[in-house]
Amino acid sequence: MSAMTTGPDAEYAAFLAEGRFRLQRAPDGSYVFYPRVAQPGTGAPLTWCDASGLGEVYATTVVRRRPPEPSYNVALIDLEEGVRMMSRVEGIPADAVRIGMKVEAKITSDGDGHAVIFEPAS
């Protein structure tokens, strides 16, 4: 293995800061999320590729806050690449998010970093 200069988390974050949502891909063509130094199961090396940003809601909940603090959505999104991630769906009311809904990724700045969120696919 070549000398490691930057960890996979920092690489992922740096891509997001450039406005690029990228995933790691293994030699067998399968994708990996969260970023790792090796493929789960096989230990094979991973390379970065642009994500399609397309996905589908797998599970959804509304975290209820006491008003005036707004309630918000938390969802698991199955990406077209075959990996799942936690995120939220914005652009519609939190309780209008439905399992099976097609969504697309957007990069948002969440205070101290960037994060991938989703909106209903246009």
Added chain:
Amino acid sequence: MSRPDAFPRGAAAIVGAATSGLGSSPGFEASDLAARASVDALRQAGLTPADVDGLFFCHSTDTFGGLSFAQYLGIHPRIVENSRSGGSAFQGYVELAAQLLHAGVIGTALIAYGSNQASAAGRLQTTVQPMRYEAPYRPIQPISPYALAASRYMHLYGATREQLGEVAIAARSWACLNPEATRREPLTMDQYLAARLVSDPLGLLDCCLVSDGGAAIVMTRADRAPDFADRPVFVLGAASETSHRDIAWMPDLTRTAAIEAGRRAYGSAGLGPSDIDVVELYDAFTINTILFLEDLGFCPKGEGARFVEDGRIAVGGSLPVNTNGGGLSCAHPGMYGLYTIIEGVRQLRGEVGARQVAGAQTALAHGNGGVLSSQGVVILGVEETL
């Protein structure tokens, strides 16, 4: 290679089982509560802490909890096990203790737990680190992951809030018969449905209690058990399986690793679901009971929500489930797995009064850790089942 017959069926027995301070115990440390239960469980067997050479203990916030508790008891155990897989850790401890007793590595195992989370913090105390790819989305831990599983289950199988409510109402019906239970007033469906939502579809009454409490069991080799107990309870099978830590990496949110743990535990015991008289499941949330009834074979996948209707798992129903009132209505001191084992033991010893399941000879005591992450199954039986 692992061997399918590796668990020594009936080779170890539980000869003492006790709880302490369930509910609210202000002024007591977690170790005080664990020590009170430990001394009581050992006394049932005519033993004292000095007899313990295998200690199995975990603490909600003390990483070295096993060492701290050995020091508290004033013992020098040859085995200290304080690994933590969440609330299922205790099922794993029973499995390991049985193996170590069988192998002759230890002679007397003490498995103990204590928490003062209700009095000290008023909420779940944990040192679990937030997952960096989940934390930005602010799920409530651990409720939101279970809510996500419930959303998926309801989507796939058409389950309803009322069916989740049946689980809460059944647990409460048992708690009403348990003097040790925290919530002993009957629960109606209207009250259940009126409770505030916390993380949809789960509301306040879908969530376990936040309790103080201690618990302990004592295990010896089965051939020595008659020296220590009139009615020893034998470990017929025990198995565990872990599938993930964080909910986004659970392969299928409606199928837990209890399927595999249960399959192996039943295999060791030579029993199946229809042979189990008393079922004690880790009900941190109402959805758990439904998933685990399915995964442990009491009904087919997708039918659990219908299975619990009409009081089937409540007092007077055909399958006695969570006969102490469960984590939902008896107590939930942070990690609950040891309490399912103790309720199973008490049922098999025939000592639980109004909630006694008549003639119970076998019990299944299940543990769940993390967010449906780690699963443990222990199958217990009276002497006649050996």
